[in-house]
Amino acid sequence: MNELFSFVNLVINGLMIGSLYALMTLGLTLLFGVMGVINVAQVDLIILSAYIVYWMLHLYGLSPFISFIVTVPVMFLIGMILEKSLIEPLQKRTRSHGEFVRMTLPVFFGVAMVFRHSMTALWTGDYRAITTHLTGKAFNFALIRVPILRLLCLVGSTSIVGLIYLYLTKTKTGKQIRALSQNAVAAKIVGINVERIRLISFAIGISTAGFAGYLFSFIYTFFPGAAGEWVPLLFCIMVTGGLGCTEGTLVVGVIFGLLDSVIGYYYTMALSRVIVFITMLLVLLFRPRGIFGRGL
Amino acid sequence: MMSIVLIIIAIITSGGALYYVSTVSSQVRTLSEDLKGVSDSLKSVSDCVLPLSETTLEIAEKVGAPSPELAALAERLIALEETMEEIRESPKDYIVFGRSLAFTGKYAKPALMAHKGWELWMKLVNEKGGIYVKEYGKKLLVKSIYYDDESDPATAAELYRKLIEVDKVDLLVGPYASAVNYAVQSIAESYGYMLPITEGTSTSLYKRGMQYSFMCGPGGVATYYSYPFMEWLGALPAEDQPSKVAVLAEDSAFPITVYEGVIAQSEEFGFEVVYKELYPKGTTDYVPMVTAAKDAGADLLMCGTYFPDAAGIVRAAKEVDFNPKAILCTVGPTLPEWGPELGADGDYIYSSSDWDPGAPTFGNEEMITRFREEYDTDPDYHTARDYACGQIMEAAIMAQGTLDNDELLDHILQTSFETVIGTLSIGDVGELEHITWPPGYVIVQWQEGEVEVVIPSAVATADPAYPTPSWGERP
Numbered sequence: 001m002n003e004l005f006s007f008v009n010l011v012i013n014g015l016m017i018g019s020l021y022a023l024m025t026l027g028l029t030l031l032f033g034v035m036g037v038i039n040v041a042q043v044d045l046i047i048l049s050a051y052i053v054y055w056m057l058h059l060y061g062l063s064p065f066i067s068f069i070v071t072v073p074v075m076f077l078i079g080m081i082l083e084k085s086l087i088e089p090l091q092k093r094t095r096s097h098g099e100f101v102r103m104t105l106p107v108f109f110g111v112a113m114v115f116r117h118s119m120t121a122l123w124t125g126d127y128r129a130i131t132t133h134l135t136g137k138a139f140n141f142a143l144i145r146v147p148i149l150r151l152l153c154l155v156g157s158t159s160i161v162g163l164i165y166l167y168l169t170k171t172k173t174g175k176q177i178r179a180l181s182q183n184a185v186a187a188k189i190v191g192i193n194v195e196r197i198r199l200i201s202f203a204i205g206i207s208t209a210g211f212a213g214y215l216f217s218f219i220y221t222f223f224p225g226a227a228g229e230w231v232p233l234l235f236c237i238m239v240t241g242g243l244g245c246t247e248g249t250l251v252v253g254v255i256f257g258l259l260d261s262v263i264g265y266y267y268t269m270a271l272s273r274v275i276v277f278i279t280m281l282l283v284l285l286f287r288p289r290g291i292f293g294r295g296l
Numbered sequence: 297m298m299s300i301v302l303i304i305i306a307i308i309t310s311g312g313a314l315y316y317v318s319t320v321s322s323q324v325r326t327l328s329e330d331l332k333g334v335s336d337s338l339k340s341v342s343d344c345v346l347p348l349s350e351t352t353l354e355i356a357e358k359v360g361a362p363s364p365e366l367a368a369l370a371e372r373l374i375a376l377e378e379t380m381e382e383i384r385e386s387p388k389d390y391i392v393f394g395r396s397l398a399f400t401g402k403y404a405k406p407a408l409m410a411h412k413g414w415e416l417w418m419k420l421v422n423e424k425g426g427i428y429v430k431e432y433g434k435k436l437l438v439k440s441i442y443y444d445d446e447s448d449p450a451t452a453a454e455l456y457r458k459l460i461e462v463d464k465v466d467l468l469v470g471p472y473a474s475a476v477n478y479a480v481q482s483i484a485e486s487y488g489y490m491l492p493i494t495e496g497t498s499t500s501l502y503k504r505g506m507q508y509s510f511m512c513g514p515g516g517v518a519t520y521y522s523y524p525f526m527e528w529l530g531a532l533p534a535e536d537q538p539s540k541v542a543v544l545a546e547d548s549a550f551p552i553t554v555y556e557g558v559i560a561q562s563e564e565f566g567f568e569v570v571y572k573e574l575y576p577k578g579t580t581d582y583v584p585m586v587t588a589a590k591d592a593g594a595d596l597l598m599c600g601t602y603f604p605d606a607a608g609i610v611r612a613a614k615e616v617d618f619n620p621k622a623i624l625c626t627v628g629p630t631l632p633e634w635g636p637e638l639g640a641d642g643d644y645i646y647s648s649s650d651w652d653p654g655a656p657t658f659g660n661e662e663m664i665t666r667f668r669e670e671y672d673t674d675p676d677y678h679t680a681r682d683y684a685c686g687q688i689m690e691a692a693i694m695a696q697g698t699l700d701n702d703e704l705l706d707h708i709l710q711t712s713f714e715t716v717i718g719t720l721s722i723g724d725v726g727e728l729e730h731i732t733w734p735p736g737y738v739i740v741q742w743q744e745g746e747v748e749v750v751i752p753s754a755v756a757t758a759d760p761a762y763p764t765p766s767w768g769e770r771p
Contacts, residue, residue, distance in 0.1 A: 125404025
């Protein structure tokens with residue numbers, strides 16, 4: 001009986017943590033899907049957002065529960081600055097789209113290092129964590145326990161992914177973004193302001209890091225170098241779900257969260273990761289565009 | 297409008313960047329001056345050697361086929377002259393140490409505490425005018441060349457190669473973390489450089505027969521981190537003892553050794569290991585493992601951790617309402633930020649430390665006072681280890697009057713040293729049983745936001761708060 005409840009708890013846990021994986025991946029997949037930008041700096045921006053939550057709490061007493069009102073706009077702004085200062089010039093100075101895509105990897109590796117080392121220089125390597133009165137608390141239904149902050153992750157992540165999905169499919173700008181991702185030249189011909197759309201979609205992609213960092217700060221301890229351990233998992237989710245495919249990212253993120261949770265309990269964590277990466281290889285072999293991949 | 301905002305932001309950031317670059321460039325300038333000094337010294341050495349070899353040639357020509365006695369005499373004369381020359385015109389002003397450390401990456405925080413210990417030792421030595429080295433006939437100041445290995449073993453190995461081949465440092469100090477030291481050991485060994493390992497306690501480091509590396513740290517190796525605690529639990533009345541142990545550890549060199557130690561000690565003290573798990577570095581969720589430990593009926597949770605996983609495990613225990621009689625995590629609760637960052641959730645957690653701040657050991661009080669003055673915070677056991685390593689180096693160099701790695705190593709392996717951690721004697725390199733360092737590890741526990749030494753009772757500042765109240769009973 002206990003075993004059964006544990007299983008249910010683990011499934012719930014997998015859903016909650018997996019949705020956070022998905023949100024963390026969202027920025028990666030949007031930027032890659034729309035513009036071909038390999039944004040390895042995303043996790044560092046998530047860590048930066050977590051730091052913003054932390055400093056807003058400790059310096060200005062801002063409740064961490066609402067600090068996404070700071071992190072999201074800050075990340076949006078950083079997104080715009082990065083687009084104007086790096087992406088636009090790079091686009092103009094590279095000879096082909098292929099070359100542009102290839103060059104974004106070293107460029108964003110550089111961006112990641114700048115952020116990572118700036119954070120170390122500013123705030124040292126000390127481990128930080130946000131502890132609130134809700135940390136570790138859970139709703140109890142018989143033997144089912146739902147930790148409140150993880151539930152917040154589930155609700156927050158799925159709503160953001162859902163909002164982005166609706167934005168891309170229902171609004172005019174969203175449709176323009178999708179048009180751009182499918183064919184930049186054709187988009188230009190039909191009168192889409194390509195530069196403006198690039199700016200917006202890039203900033204939106206980066207601003208998801210603001211929300212992901214806000215949720216991340218409740219669950220994890222963070223420090224400037226924390227990003228390194230996340231990058232492989234998030235790339236795996238991005239590729240498996242399909243580049244630029246929001247619903248694919250959500251589904252795959254949640255599946256991987258469930259795998260971690262259930263296999264981590266019955267077997268070992270390491271096995272879960274083996275399965276996760278083998279899944280990615282198999283998907284790439286048979287569906288190189290990812291499970292749900294067909295562009296935006 | 298947008299572009300104006302962007303321009304303003306760009307101006308502000310570039311201003312900041314310029315300021316940063318200017319501070320960095322001044323550091324680079326002092327460094328390059330130092331390097332120039334070193335290259336000048338090298339030049340003067342070669343100037344010394346040149347006339348000598350000419351003299352030797354002349355002697356050889358004049359004597360023709362010399363009798364063996366004469367040749368031996370000539371050799372001795374030349375050797376004497378060389379030594380005299382060195383003493384007269386010794387260009388050496390510094391003893392140069394080389395090391396890489398995890399200034400960034402996962403191990404950055406404890407590595408920084410270690411770094412501060414080493415820096416403080418250098419500062420105090422230099423205030424006294426340095427260390428007298430007989431070989432050079434004068435006191436030499438100490439300085440260190442550092443690189444950032446980003447917590448990565450492969451990077452560290454390359455950096456030590458560079459320290460030896462390019463920077464030509466006199467002596468090495470080991471990097472942070474067992475896994476990183478493992479990679480560096482082979483490099484030190486192949487060049488015949490002594491490697492004092494201050495921040496690596498995995499047994500795997502000392503079982504591989506390396507002749508040049510030794511542990512510059514107290515209390516034995518990581519196997520014993522949990523020992524005093526398990527021993528204490530074993531001595532409790534039967535009804536208070538835990539009976540089922542869960543062991544979690546990161547799958548890397550140091551935590552694995554802790555894990556093996558806990559399993560061995562469970563057998564020794566009659567506890568049953570009901571759940572054991574090695575999780576990969578980069579694990580992102582601890583709830584599954586902690587749930588498994590709970591379902592296995594464990595009433596003692598022992599973890600081989602660093603800070604992020606220790607925090608993750610403790611929080612997961614609260615989330616799944618897992619209430620063992622005690623939780624011990626290795627690195628993490630020993631760092632000063634544990635209490636402030638985790639708040640009341642960090643209370644009752646045990647950890648292991650191999651340095652007792654209150655002990656009347658050699659230089660302990662001076663180190664603590666000066667550390668607080670310099671860094672405005674308290675030292676931890678990483679600091680103490682590195683400081684102790686400095687004390688050993690100082691004593692060994694003074695006693696031997698040389699910077700020769702082999703001679704220093706021989707001396708260190710045969711002698712006892714007084715340090716902030718206690719009296720140290722290191723046995724044959726690589727032989728585990730010789731690496732002991734009384735009084736060994738102490739067990740600390742967080743109580744109401746403060747770290748207290750709780751075991752052994754002789755040095756305890758508070759009684760252990762045992763058993764841990766359940767999460768429901770805690771505020």
